Amino acid sequence: MSKARAGHDPHDVVLVTAAPSGERFEVSGPRRRRTMLAVIATFVLLVAACAIAGILAWQDIRATSAVMDARQSRQAGVVAFEQLLIAETAQRGYLLTRDLAYLANYDDAKAGFAKALSDLRDGVADESPRSGMIADFAGFGAEKFAELDKTVALGKDGRFDDAIAIVRAGAGKTLMDRVRRIVNGMTADATGTVSRTVATQSQLNAQLIGAIVIALVCVTGLAILLLSDARRYFGLLETREFSARQLAETLERRVARRTRELAEANQRFEAALRASGVTVMTQDRDLVFTWISQGIFGREVPDVVGSPEAEVTPGSAIGAVTSLKRGVIESGEPARADIRAAIDGIDLWYDLTVHPLKNDHGSTVGIIAGAVDITRYKEQEARIRLLMRELTHRSKNLLTVIQAIVRQTAANSTSIDDFQTRFSARLHSLAGSHDLLVREDWRGASMRELVRSQLGHYIDRAESQITLNGEPLRIGPNAAQHIGMAIHELATNAAKYGALSTPDGTVTIFWHISPAEDGKSMCHLSWTESGGPMVQLPSRRGFGRVVIERAVARAVHGEVRIDYGPSGLRWTLEFPERLTPDS
Numbered sequence: 104m105s106k107a108r109a110g111h112d113p114h115d116v117v118l119v120t121a122a123p124s125g126e127r128f129e130v131s132g133p134r135r136r137r138t139m140l141a142v143i144a145t146f147v148l149l150v151a152a153c154a155i156a157g158i159l160a161w162q163d164i165r166a167t168s169a170v171m172d173a174r175q176s177r178q179a180g181v182v183a184f185e186q187l188l189i190a191e192t193a194q195r196g197y198l199l200t201r202d203l204a205y206l207a208n209y210d211d212a213k214a215g216f217a218k219a220l221s222d223l224r225d226g227v228a229d230e231s232p233r234s235g236m237i238a239d240f241a242g243f244g245a246e247k248f249a250e251l252d253k254t255v256a257l258g259k260d261g262r263f264d265d266a267i268a269i270v271r272a273g274a275g276k277t278l279m280d281r282v283r284r285i286v287n288g289m290t291a292d293a294t295g296t297v298s299r300t301v302a303t304q305s306q307l308n309a310q311l312i313g314a315i316v317i318a319l320v321c322v323t324g325l326a327i328l329l330l331s332d333a334r335r336y337f338g339l340l341e342t343r344e345f346s347a348r349q350l351a352e353t354l355e356r357r358v359a360r361r362t363r364e365l366a367e368a369n370q371r372f373e374a375a376l377r378a379s380g381v382t383v384m385t386q387d388r389d390l391v392f393t394w395i396s397q398g399i400f401g402r403e404v405p406d407v408v409g410s411p412e413a414e415v416t417p418g419s420a421i422g423a424v425t426s427l428k429r430g431v432i433e434s435g436e437p438a439r440a441d442i443r444a445a446i447d448g449i450d451l452w453y454d455l456t457v458h459p460l461k462n463d464h465g466s467t468v469g470i471i472a473g474a475v476d477i478t479r480y481k482e483q484e485a486r487i488r489l490l491m492r493e494l495t496h497r498s499k500n501l502l503t504v505i506q507a508i509v510r511q512t513a514a515n516s517t518s519i520d521d522f523q524t525r526f527s528a529r530l531h532s533l534a535g536s537h538d539l540l541v542r543e544d545w546r547g548a549s550m551r552e553l554v555r556s557q558l559g560h561y562i563d564r565a566e567s568q569i570t571l572n573g574e575p576l577r578i579g580p581n582a583a584q585h586i587g588m589a590i591h592e593l594a595t596n597a598a599k600y601g602a603l604s605t606p607d608g609t610v611t612i613f614w615h616i617s618p619a620e621d622g623k624s625m626c627h628l629s630w631t632e633s634g635g636p637m638v639q640l641p642s643r644r645g646f647g648r649v650v651i652e653r654a655v656a657r658a659v660h661g662e663v664r665i666d667y668g669p670s671g672l673r674w675t676l677e678f679p680e681r682l683t684p685d686s
Contacts, residue, residue: 152317159311162303173300176223177293180240183219184286186212187244191279194251198258198266200375209255213248220244236292240285247278373397380476385460386412387469390428399474401446420444424455428470431457435467441477452481548583550576550614550628557590561603568603573614576626578659582678585650585658586628592647593630593674601672602635608671609634616680624680626661632671640667 190212197205223237254266269275373396384395390412398404400417407415416424420442431438437458444451453474460469554571555562562569578586590612594603602608614628632638641648651674656663661678 152315156311156315167300173293173296177290179219179223180237180286180289180293183216183223183240183244184282186216186219187247187279187282190216190248190251191275194255195270196371198254198263198270200371201258201263202371202375204371206255209251216244216248236285236289240282240289243278243282243285247275247282250275250278382474382476383471384474385469385471386428388432388467390425390470393469400444417444417446427455428457428472431459431470432467435459435461441481442474450478450481451476452478547577547579550578553578553583553587554590554612557587558594561594561598568606568608569610569612571612573612574616576614576616578626582659585655586676589651589655589674589676590630592650593672596647597632597635597672600636601638602632605635607634608632619679625677626680628676630672630674632673635671637669638667638672 190209193205193209193212196202197209220237220241223240250269254269257263257266257269382395382397382399384399384407385393387393392407392410392412392415395404395407399407400415402415412425412428413421423440423442427438427440427442437456439454439456442453442455444453454477455472455474457470457472459467460471462468550573551571558569561567562571594610597603597608597610602610609632611631611633612629613631614626616624616626619625652663652665655661655676656678659676659678661676664675666673
């Protein structure tokens with residue numbers, strides 16, 4: 104028979120043969136006896152050699168089985184650890200990019216870990232010293248997957264920050280270190296077993312060769328059987344050649360699968376970069392682009408790769424960009440800056456981060472940079488600054504108005520209580536106008552809503568004495584403030600001395616737009632009282648009268664007319680429609 108030991112070179116084949124039988128000698132007497140003794144001695148030696156070869160071959164089989172078990176255990180442990188690493192990588196990718204494709208890799212890795220762990224347990228006996236390490240490996244692996252499952256579940260619930268916080272806590276790294284130490288221990292144990300077994304096999308090989316040599320010296324007739332074994336040996340070589348071809352095909356399929364997986368990973372990486380808005384690039388020491396993830400500055404990838412910095416970066420940013428990158432190459436330290444690039448008259452802003460690119464010897468051979476388009480955030484900053492300036496301007500105007508209210512109210516108040524009452528009412532009126540303008544983002548206000556905000560406690564009565572009538576009309580913020588104060592003063596006066604001071608009195612508020620003589624439109628707002636006490640011309644000019652006669656007219660560039668008729672007060676305001684925000 105012929106047998107090739109596993110773990111050795113395919114040509115290291117041990118051949119055990121049997122001596123030919125049926126050979127006849129024509130001898131007699133002492134020669135026959137010597138011949139018979141020689142034949143018997145040869146047969147005994149052959150049997151002994153075969154017995155020794157059989158024992159050695161059995162021991163070799165056991166040693167080979169031990170080597171195979173050790174290698175299988177080592178391979179299963181490595182595969183299980185690789186699956187754990189793949190699962191951790193997929194978890195990191197999902198938490199960083201929130202791409203659900205990573206969850207499929209995570210589930211596959213988790214299933215692969217379970218299968219590898221099962222193979223590892225099946226290949227090791229319970230009494231083996233490695234069984235304890237396998238139990239520890241399984242326990243720590245289960246703890247690691249429990250942590251990974253927890254962070255993935257948080258990510259699925261949208262709590263990515265909590266999940267990343269768990270990862271940064273470092274508990275998972277400690278578990279991975281423990282698992283790695285266990286895998287290293289199992290690998291070292293398996294390697295030691297293989298080394299010891301190989302040494303034993305070497306001794307068995309030497310003994311087996313010695314037995315075969317003795318058998319060959321004693322039995323010259325084994326040559327015929329050796330030829331027969333040679334034929335079987337060549338048949339074995341053909342079988343192994345066929346197995347080698349099958350192995351090569353299997354390896355080719357695995358390489359093709361790995362290539363597809365790598366291509367898919369690259370696609371996911373590029374998709375993640377595009378989705379994040381980050382452009383990653385590498386350049387050599389001469390700042391020639393060697394790779395870029397996507398186009399930049401209005402140029403496509405083929406136009407960028409191979410081009411120097413000066414041909415890619417716009418002139419408005421070339422100085423700052425080149426200085427930043429040269430500084431990183433010279434110092435070997437990373438740097439970061441906001442870069443403004445003007446393209447076709449449009450300012451674009453980039454957050455540029457540059458790191459040195461080093462070779463295996465630690466020498467800087469170029470740079471790797473990441474550029475994030477932050478134009479939108481810069482525009483938001485500009486808008487915020489504009490809003491702050493506008494807020495400051497409006498606050499100053501408001502304080503000026505309040506100061507005038509305080510001064511005029513104090514000048515016409517008879518006591519502190521009277522001042523507090525009048526000032527609070529006027530401040531409340533101003534606040535109502537501002538609330539309405541804030542709801543409309545200071546773009547203006549509806550005339551109807553403005554009037555209702557000033558007459559709310561009168562117009563909301565069960566039987567209202569106030570009638571509102573007018574077409575849809577919006578007025579500007581400044582006009583809204585002053586018209587609101589005027590309506591408040593008119594309402595206060597009517598409640599004290601006019602139509603609203605008696606149950607039978609009524610107030611009609613009417614507004615409309617009409618064309619003027621110069622072709623421009625004019626807004627008309629009127630306040631008409633009837634059914635109240637006899638109207639008398641005011642004897643003094645207080646703050647309310649200043650507001651309704653002069654202040655509101657001056658603020659809206661309009662004209663006020665007041666008729667103190669016996670039947671009731673009539674107040675009319677005309678101002679240009681161009682002051683409205685819709686004009």
